[in-house]
Amino acid sequence: MKQRLHPFTALTAAASAAVVTTAAAYWPLSVAVALAAVFLAVRREVAGRVLPAAAVILTPLCLSLLVLHGLFFPEGQTVLAQWGPARVTAEGLGFALELGTRTTACVLAFLLFSFTVSVPDLVSALAGRRVPPQFGFVLASTLTLLPAVSVRLDRIRQAQETRGMVVRRGLVSRLGALRLQMVPLVLALIDDAGSRAQALDARGFGSPGPRTTYREVADPPAQRRFRAAALVFAAAAVAGRIVASWPAGVPS
């Protein structure tokens, strides 16, 4: 089996990248981080899921940044074009670019983490750090619920199509079909949740007290050192940023 990154190492890397990028506020660095995230996503074969998810989050965000700062940037001096109150200024565009690339880098880094992390490893690592197991369970369920729901919906759709339901193009037909699928889906999910809760109780999940973990997640010393270094680097970047942008007039 390929040596996996400890979940905390991946999480630290993603978080540090986000912090450093934000602190640096230097768009070429943001672009480099974003490109690195895309490169890693391609290498880990998750680009097909990371990129669409990123697009869903980032497209409206970047568009709104462009509209907001590109057109209405009060501090803008270099006017490139003007329509009434809307002025396209070089400063505004620069600011939008800065903010857009920075957000893109952060979003990509965290998406890469969430699509590559092994959820069981993460839950087990959290349990090892005395995080309440309920937290780990909720986290794991959130990540496993969506695939489970989509499998279930697919089965319901098949069963219903088999009863002669033809879903036509068009919103009304699709919404009608969705309504019919929601009833069995919700009933099944409630039913599942009820019986699973009873089983979890019986297996001691709700009991207070200490726990042990069966799964061992390898945490080599090199990764620990990397995490420490990344955290120090991120802290240094933040400190550097604070010093650099200390209000003028205060002697540094």
Place this chain on the structure above:
Amino acid sequence: MTATTRTALQIRVEAFTFHGETTPVLSGAAISATPGSLTAVLGGSGSGKSTLGKLMAGWLQTGHAGQFRGSLELDGTLLEFRGAPDDPRINPAEWSRRVAFVPQDASAMLSSVRATVAEELAFGLENRATPREDMLSAVERTAARTGLSDLLDRDPATLSGGELRRLAVGCAVIAEPDVLILDEPLASLDAAGAAQLEDLVRSLRGSGTGIVLLSQAADRLAREATHWTILDGRTVTAAGAPAQLAGSAELERAGVIGVGGPGVLGPRAIAPSVAIGSSVAAGVRGPGPVPVAAPGPGSASLELRGVGFGYGQDPRRRGAPVLARVLRDVDFAVHPGEIIAVTGPNGAGKSTLLRHFNGLLRPTEGDVRVCGRSIAGVPVGTVAASMGLLFQHPRDQLFERTVLREAAFGLGQLFGKAEAEGKARAALAAVGLSGTEAAHPAELSASQQRLLALATVLAREPAVLALDEPTVGLDRHGLEALQTAVVRAAARGAAVVIVTHDLSYARLNAHRVLELTGGRLSEI
């Protein structure tokens, strides 16, 4: 711990009523389990078996889930319940160390957040802070006992039905309880899976575990029991030694399915005008199977020509291996009025074959023809006009507010509004659901839900009726209704394909039995 020092569990139910309901779901019942014994609780669908099992196992929290009057006795400690707020509270985690329960739906037993079988087995031990070395040995021991040793690294989500059931039992027995309660443990298992589970039960009994079996079939496992209790209409109607009760009127009335020796099931009551076999019981191998007139020549209602299929690469996981071919060069035809059974072990691809009939899956080679026309490129919902397909899980198909609306859904387009309700009522009557028209589908018992799903298919009067494991979960009343409906459909000229893992049922109820092995169909 030796068998002689093991505790016995006793339950006495005066009445248990769910919150918000007025009539008790269970009353007048008493069961006990002693070390190494096997006690069978037999009853039809909706008789209250699962409620009894969950009460014994502490899964139904009194006061929380409903009102319980009665008592539970474990290891000499008597807990009395009066349906009052100061009733004793059971800690399910502590109770389950002594009394474990495996629900009918084995997957409900699993935490669903563990990545491997070994971790799932260890889940209960982790929560009890068992040291890791002890967990490792307990997992190894339990896996050997339940036949899971080769599967410890598998993802629980990829297990077959039989493997999943053994995992659920493993999760229950890893804490070495004194009593194990099994709810329908053999449902939907093929012969090999059932045999493994029976062996497991014997070995657990051998080591002193008392077993309580909840079942709607007086099957081979139930016949090994030391004591039978018959539940009917939510109360105990008879209790005693199996020899006394086999063939009794109480067993007959309760709708329990019999297997094997004559007399276990007792006399049958099928409408004589439609009776075709001597027996309708799943698994009964009786004399004189299906003497219905063989269908004449003519064009096939359903025809598969050289159909081949393999699940391709998963598009989301590049680099994943291409899975093995499920179907190879399948040629097969069903004619009007013909009943064909397709059998094969769990995982042979029977459901995959069925999904080709209406285009839910499309063949990689060959052609599927319904009523003489190829269905290539025809939407599933359109093929459904001639092809009625019933899936394994009725819940996935039901979505309406009442039973009648459910059966009538979409009939208006097929037959016109005036006739739709009549057709729906007739279909409900055909499966024995007359009188339940106003009920909500979710209120019906599991057996009745399955029959309702069947009625929704029958009401459309399709030319081909394809049923996926229709016998699973049906009690004897349900089986009789299924039988009647299938024979009637064939009599009006429908071609019927029944997919089942139950070879004896297939032999008894079909004109031809085909077996699917290695992706090929052959007549047996």
